[in-house]
Amino acid sequence: MAGRALxxxxxxALRIATLVGLWAAWEAAARTGLFYEGVVPxxxxxxxxxxxxxxxxxxxxxxxxxxxxxxxxxALGTGIGMVGGIALGAxxxxxxxxxxxxHGLASTPKIVFxxxxxxxxxAGPGSKIGMGAFSAFFPMVIAIAAGxxxxxxxxVRVARSFNASTWQIVRKVYLPxxxxxxxxxxxxxxxxxxxxxxxxxxxxxxxxxxxxAIQHYNFFRVADMYAVLLLTFSLAVLANGLMSRVGTALxxxxxxx
Amino acid sequence: MALTVSGVSKTFAASDGGSVHALxxxxxxxxxxxxxxxxxxSGCGKSTLFQIIGGLLTADRGDVQVNGRAxxxxxxxxxxxxxxxxxxxxxxxLDNVAFPLELAGLGKGEREDKARHFIRLVGLDGFERxxxxxxxxxxxxxxxxxxxxxxxxxxxxxxxxxxxLDEQTRILLGDKILQIWRELKQTTLLITHNITEAxxxxxxxxxxxxxxxxxxxxIEIDLPRPRSSEIIASAEFGRYVGLLWQxxxxxxxxxxxxxxRKAG
Numbered sequence: 282m283a284g285r286a287l288x289x290x291x292x293x294a295l296r297i298a299t300l301v302g303l304w305a306a307w308e309a310a311a312r313t314g315l316f317y318e319g320v321v322p323x324x325x326x327x328x329x330x331x332x333x334x335x336x337x338x339x340x341x342x343x344x345x346x347x348x349x350x351x352x353x354x355x356a357l358g359t360g361i362g363m364v365g366g367i368a369l370g371a372x373x374x375x376x377x378x379x380x381x382x383x384h385g386l387a388s389t390p391k392i393v394f395x396x397x398x399x400x401x402x403x404a405g406p407g408s409k410i411g412m413g414a415f416s417a418f419f420p421m422v423i424a425i426a427a428g429x430x431x432x433x434x435x436x437v438r439v440a441r442s443f444n445a446s447t448w449q450i451v452r453k454v455y456l457p458x459x460x461x462x463x464x465x466x467x468x469x470x471x472x473x474x475x476x477x478x479x480x481x482x483x484x485x486x487x488x489x490x491x492x493x494a495i496q497h498y499n500f501f502r503v504a505d506m507y508a509v510l511l512l513t514f515s516l517a518v519l520a521n522g523l524m525s526r527v528g529t530a531l532x533x534x535x536x537x538x
Numbered sequence: 539m540a541l542t543v544s545g546v547s548k549t550f551a552a553s554d555g556g557s558v559h560a561l562x563x564x565x566x567x568x569x570x571x572x573x574x575x576x577x578x579x580s581g582c583g584k585s586t587l588f589q590i591i592g593g594l595l596t597a598d599r600g601d602v603q604v605n606g607r608a609x610x611x612x613x614x615x616x617x618x619x620x621x622x623x624x625x626x627x628x629x630x631x632l633d634n635v636a637f638p639l640e641l642a643g644l645g646k647g648e649r650e651d652k653a654r655h656f657i658r659l660v661g662l663d664g665f666e667r668x669x670x671x672x673x674x675x676x677x678x679x680x681x682x683x684x685x686x687x688x689x690x691x692x693x694x695x696x697x698x699x700x701x702x703l704d705e706q707t708r709i710l711l712g713d714k715i716l717q718i719w720r721e722l723k724q725t726t727l728l729i730t731h732n733i734t735e736a737x738x739x740x741x742x743x744x745x746x747x748x749x750x751x752x753x754x755x756x757i758e759i760d761l762p763r764p765r766s767s768e769i770i771a772s773a774e775f776g777r778y779v780g781l782l783w784q785x786x787x788x789x790x791x792x793x794x795x796x797x798x799r800k801a802g
Binding site: 439 | 592594620622626628629638640685689
């Protein structure tokens with residue numbers, strides 16, 4: 282490839298510079314009064330509000346509710362997606378039949394199903410868990426169904442030549458071969474599960490980070506709203522980082538080239 | 539144990555709507571403890587025969603018997619070594635070789651002891667904890683062979699196990715195969731397109747025709763045992779290679795003409 286070699290130390294430096302630049306632009310917008318008062322509060326106010334939130338037990342009751350809903354929804358959605366993906370991938374016919382529905386639903390914003398989920402699971406955490414599960418299901422089922430096509434057929438033949446049962450083939454050949462697509466599905470699934478749950482909380486709920494943010498908004502506590510959004514963002518980054526860790530630990534070896 | 543293939547035929551539907559007559563009335567016997575090779579040009583149905591004997595495909599007609607008992611769908615104890623890269627990349631050498639024992643439900647200690655025995659037999663001791671991507675192609679294929687031996691099959695069936703290796707490595711691994719064969723007295727059927735390999739290893743070599751695959755001739759390789767690869771230099775060895783090539787040349791020519799016609 283032509284062009285300058287990347288200086289590896291330059292990347293974090295650029296990231297920090299971007300962050301500082303954004304912050305400076307924000308602060309400038311806040312101080313010049315260019316925007317309607319309160320829309321862009323000073324970063325100092327936001328930081329103070331964040332500090333207040335992290336020592337406030339009320340904030341944690343909201344945070345735990347969201348984590349609970351996201352966690353359970355994510356686990357259910359990816360679990361069912363995994364089983365569904367294997368079943369679809371194992372049967373070329375049903376995979377072909379179901380593919381347009383799955384891909385169609387996958388690209389539909391899940392929030393339109395919130396009323397149905399509320400009818401089914403009530404206005405409490407149930408419908409939020411449902412949103413999280415419904416959202417996380419699709420990336421997983423698609424990644425696994427595609428990953429099934431990548432399984433080395435010789436590995437399956439080897440297992441069959443040793444008289445492996447179907448269940449043994451699933452456990453000892455399919456699952457280890459599906460680790461990478463599963464991690465892809467989980468990473469995408471976690472992102473959309475967080476979005477789904479927070480959106481549902483914003484729409485209708487009595488607790489959760491989405492609810493807290495929209496409450497601040499309703500009472501025009503703009504700095505508090507930003508504080509909750511930033512804290513939510515940090516939690517999402519943390520969860521994603523954790524997922525990457527789990528991913529790299531699971532992918533031990535790739536196939537020899 | 540003896541292996542008997544009797545009257546096996548197989549026809550496939552081709553992608554152009556026609557059909558491919560892969561095997562036509564193939565019969566062959568491998569006696570207890572014998573080393574037999576099947577040699578034929580590319581596309582002669584060798585791999586189809588391999589899969590039928592191993593039980594991964596069913597024949598249209600004919601059957602496969604071990605010690606006179608037909609294998610129709612019953613759990614097999616024919617150990618297959620595949621041509622393709624077949625080691626599990628997520629398992630160490632030890633866990634790869636222990637795989638068939640794990641399927642059979644053996645405890646961890648017992649299966650690892652047995653696996654170590656077969657790893658030593660193929661000369662990979664010291665590499666138990668390595669993953670396939672840390673090994674050479676020849677070492678990976680030896681891992682696959684050890685894994686099949688750990689299955690303790692009554693018949694060992696190999697489909698061009700060294701096809702992806704260079705000639706010199708292949709000849710040296712041939713020595714290894716003979717050494718293992720002497721030790722285990724394992725009835726072995728090798729499928730190959732390599733004439734040198736067939737003569738170096740076998741008691742008898744069966745030549746297959748190109749499409750439909752039939753057994754054209756069976757040649758006894760009357761070279762002294764135990765053999766080492768040094769035998770390649772002998773005049774007798776050269777005579778057998780020449781004899782096989784006479785039979786194979788016509789088949790290989792037909793195969794090549796066929797594939798060139800398809801390409802054109």
